[in-house]
Amino acid sequence: MGKKLQTEERRLRPVDLAREHGLSTQAVRNYEEAGVLPPAARSPHGYRAYTPLHATALRAFLALVPAHGHRTATAVLRAVNEDVPEEAFRLIDGSHVQLLEDRRTLDAVERALRDLGPLPADTPDTLGGPLLIGPLAHSLGLRPATLRTWERAGLVRPRRDPATGYRVYDAEAVRDARLTHQLRRGGHLLEQIAPLVEQVRAAGGTAPLEAALRDWHARLAARGRAMLAGAAALDAYLRARP
Incomplete structure (x- = not known):
């Protein structure tokens, strides 16, 4: 009982x-x-x-x-x-594998942002005007076709000169091209880069992303x-x- x-x-x-x-x-x-x-x-x-x-x-x-x-x-x-x-x-x-990949992505993003550094000597700010596709490709060590591919993927958004139809890259487009270049060198796919470029555009540059990166670190730590x-x-x- x-x-x-x-x-x-x-x-x-x-x-x-x-x-x-x-x-x-x-x-x-x-x-x-x-x-x-x-x-x-x-x-x-x-x-x-x-x-x-x-x-x-x-x-x-x-x-x-x-x-x-x-x-x-x-x-x-x-x-x-x-x-x-x-x-x-x-x-x-x-x-656990996904968390590790997310950490590696965050590391790559931070490295890419750090490596952007100051604008090089042939950017719009120092030349007194925007860049055409040839000079920009040369400054990045790329072929113009690569920049056109990135444009089709929405990663770089040059404007068109109304008189000539040429692509014209202002300071924001140069920044996006440099950021994309750094992340591609880190092995990231275009579809993985697109959300970050959108974040940079929405924030108005890379500096305001510091708070977002701190939050990203905190969320990964909380998951771990x-x-x-x-x-x-x-x-x-x-x-x-x-």
């Missing part, structure tokens, strides 16, 4: 799991249906009877979400509950810390599973 009483005391209602995390009971039921929680036992009247194991699973899931995103966290818990932990580990490894917390919570769940 003592064993039966102990079992009953360890039964948890959906509201017991929900209250700890400020969730609705429907959210808890949805997580069970999605495979985040293992199937719950049912009472003779059809009520769900959860256990501390379910509570541990929910803690693991909610700890994984900030680190890996809702979709990956769901897939990780589903894999564990289906007794294929290797798939869960593979998914987690993928998130969240991965540690998520791993600890998942390990606790794995240890608690029969």
